[in-house]
Amino acid sequence: MSGILVTGASGFIGSAFLARFMCTNPDVGVFVLMREQPRGPDTRFRLTRGLARALHAGRDKSVLPQALADRVDIMIGDVSAPCCGLSPVDIARLERYGVEQIWHIAADLRVDASDAVRDQNPRAAEEVMQLANRIGCRDVVMVSTAYVFGRCSGIIDADAPPPVGIEPNNLYEDSKLKAEYAACKAASRDDIRLTLLRPTVVVGNSVTKSSGGSASGLYGLVRALNEEVRRRELGPDSVLYLHCGDGQLNLVTIDEVVRAMMALTGAGKPAAPLTVRALTGTDIAVGKILLAIADRLDITIKRVDHAEAVLPEDRLINRRLGFFRPYAERATGKSFERLELDDATRLYDIDLLNFVEAGLREVRHGCLTDLMQLQHLPRKAASPLVAYDSHPGEIGRATTVIVNAYGMPLDVMHPLINSLLADGRRVVSWDCRGLPDTGFDVSSGDLSIEGHLADWVLIRACLTQGPVDLIGWSTGAVVASRIAASEPEAVRNLVLMHGSFMHKGAELTAFQKNLKSVMPKVALSRSVAGLLHKSVFSENKGSLLKLVTRDIVRKSEEAMSVTKPAQQHLVQMLTHDPEAVFRYARLIRAFISENPLVWMSSITCPTLVLTSPNDQTAHPKGSYDVAEQIPGARMLVAEAGDHFSFYRDSGVRAAVLGALGAVRPVDASEDIAQP
Secondary structure, X not given: OOEEEEEOOXXXXXXXXXXXXXXHOOOOEEEEEEOOOOOOOXXXXXXXXXXXXXXXXXXXXXXXXXXXXXXXXXXXXXOOOHHHHOOHHHHHHHHHHOOOEEEEOOOOOOOOOOHHHHHHHHHHHHHHHHHHHHHOOOEEEEEOOHHHHOOOOEEOOOOOOOOOOOOOOOHHHHHHHHHHHHHHHHHHHHOOEEXXXXXXXXXXXXXXXXXXXXXXXXXXHHHHHHHHHHHHOOOOOOEEEEEOOOOEEEEEEHHHHHHHHHOOOOOOOOOOOEEEEEEOOEEEEHHHHHHHHHHHHOOEEEEEOOHHHOOHHHHXXXXXXXXXXXXXXOOOOEEOOOOOOOOOOOOOHHHHHHXXXXXXXXXXXXXXXXXXXXXXXXXXOOOOEEEEEOOOOOOOOOEEEEEOOOOOOHHHHHHHHHHHHHOOOEEEEEOOEOOOEOOOOOOOOOOOHHHHHHHHHHHHHHHOOOOEEEEEEOHHHHHHHHHHHHOHHHEEEEEEEXXXXXXXXXXXXXXXXXXXXXXXXXXXXXXXXXHHHHHHHOOOOHHHHHHOOHHHHHHHHHHOOOOOHHHHHHHHHHOOOHHHHHHHHHHHHHHOOOOOHHHHOOOOOOEEEEEOOOOOOOOHHHHHXXXXXXXXXXXXXXXXXXXXXXXXXXXXXXXXXXXXXOOOOXXXXXXXXXX
């Protein structure tokens, strides 16, 4: 393939597809059609931002978003204007280049009753087809929606041709169906091969659960209810009454959608003049969706069958969610679920809870990649160090460096990063070598504390100037303490959060004991890690249990069960696949050989040690032992917290900022997230 043209490339689906396509097809020319926003960010910034969100959601750190964006030829236009608003020069360029495939992903997602919305999507489809004919492109793929079937009910064959005589639920559905009609008519007239893709409700990545900046579908519902809770200051005793039924929605993950899209870019391209493909996932009852949202908002949501039963104070949110009501009705309930849906792609209640949690985190704190820019720092005789910087180049700004726990994604620090940024700070962090930094060779590379210290030295040389404030969490707290002890002139203040201090004679939680017992055995080989993964972390346990000792299986299951259900996606990287299990095991094997008490007395900077009596991951006694060894250290006990107290509790985050010496006065109420 010589080249493709993409509309909607900066959006949720468009950026996810474009990132995967460009990483897979480095030699194919990529053109994107984007509309200028006079009062908004420029086109290249928006494209880079979308690619950054997509790469992060898919855990791809091998390429910088800017590097991908620099390969893209951006053309300014408007999909609803004649020939998509392209200049004659740009049209001639596309024709000369020989664009072989056009991906029309852009869409107006509004559901409000306006003629602009009614006409926008059909007109855009017609103009894209006209452009394809003008430049000689005979292959167009258009992303539509499975909900073009409107108020039809029952089992839906979403692979069928565009339906006729359909009553839509809203103008969006109506406009998308008319867009299908327009595209089909133009394809037949101009002899263009057309593929219609019909995803259902697209949610985030199946592993990270990141919403990638999406504000529609499930996330539109989450956003609206979160705003209502904050506006009215609702709490645990509050009840919200919603007028809706208990129908079902079909949710499909973005990685499943992109996988199907990628199949159409190579040898799998359909030869038929018209091909319709449904991209469907799991049917989930509306009641379960509302229950998951209520759980994360810490309120009660009750469904009522009649509008008259809605309380006066709930009428505003009910009007706002009017678009959602038709999808919740049993009378127009639809089933899109495929018969061949397997356990690997099926979504369960725990998945739904984590999609809501990840979406709510983005609603409250913004997209993480909008706050922290990915950096690659050259590392001797190894892959580049994967680092993050909130203000690249602003070395003079007060800087806080976060040392994350082994294997953990930066996402777990998202609320704390937001608080630090709100305080006017620059924030820097990096991926732990081995995991999440999977480019690092764990078979031959140095995984000792000294190896992690070498990464810190690189961070300090490339991204900081002068003393910094240092925060370490869990296993990262041990690394942070080693940094402060070995380079006292480099650390101004130190915060050790829920440190996993496993020194000789230390009291250990069941989690720590199990890691200490199991991980050295798992670290022996990838084959052992693979057997453990299949026996513990996959559904097919029965036939494999005999291949791994029952003791290892039991201890591993106990070790991984201490995280609260809604935060499971944050720790899933540790056990996502056999390679992750092996890498984490190698890290822990090296970690438990250290004795951190040896260097604690060498720490000279002001130090805050945070723990909780309810921490089932890192025993609080270890933090007390360390605080006794560090001269002048202060203890902070989060009585109601656990290993993730800084993630959930804005009061804890405010205390951490206070220990660092606030850049400007700290007010916990300013923090976007609430406990």
